[in-house]
Amino acid sequence: MVRAPCCEKMGLKKGPWTQEEDQILITFIQKYGHENWRALPKQAGLLRCGKSCRLRWTNYLRPDIKRGNFSEEEEQIIIKLHQLLGNRWSAIASRLPGRTDNEIKNFWHTHLKKRLELKQHNDLPSTITNVSQILDQHIPSNYLQDSQNIVAYHPTYYHDQEDIQESNSSSHHDTQSNKEENMQYSTNNEHGDMTSFNNDMVFWYNVFMSSGNNVSDEIS
DNA sequence: AAGCCAATCAACCGCATGCAG
């Protein structure tokens, strides 16, 4: 397959966005939405490629972006989810409302990774370092056969019995990507309400904290 | 005040995946 050239070398701007470009992008998306990123810059009159516009919007301009420092709770969630999911930043970001995958990735590499490495260096064997240990303690073992079932245990995953039945008969659980989809569905509340977000936060927070092993102690 | 260096983070690149034709 021949890849479409990114940011066709002809005359498209690269590098930092100006305030004016930001304003054009915001105004356009507010007015027309972003159904087609590739066509958007042309329609909006921006000399950028669609990819660049999408990135700028999702990582910086979106109105629901939460700027500023990560709270201790957020740090702990990131650490534990990283243990569970690895470098799947978008999956981690979907559990942290207002945070982007890019932001979390940067935060991981600049703060948490170092701290954890340092901690590992001086590791105490008595501490729980594997999230599966924590989950084992607090979630029935039959839920832990794979990550999909962890989601099934999640309080906001199924809204009612109908959902459960539908899910049981669904072939959607066959592939890893579908599992990921389901995990995202469980907590990605972009179109949901803050109560669900809070439930998500409370769920993970409780799992982690009820382990009796304060991560902040581990990594500080 | 100037230069150097490390940390930070916005942005880019290229691969993977989904989907329509």
Added chain:
DNA sequence: GCTGCATGCGGTTGATTGGCT
């Protein structure tokens, strides 16, 4: 089933900033 386009994702880069000498 195959092809090609659009988008998502994770790794990486490079400009900027702040601290130190």
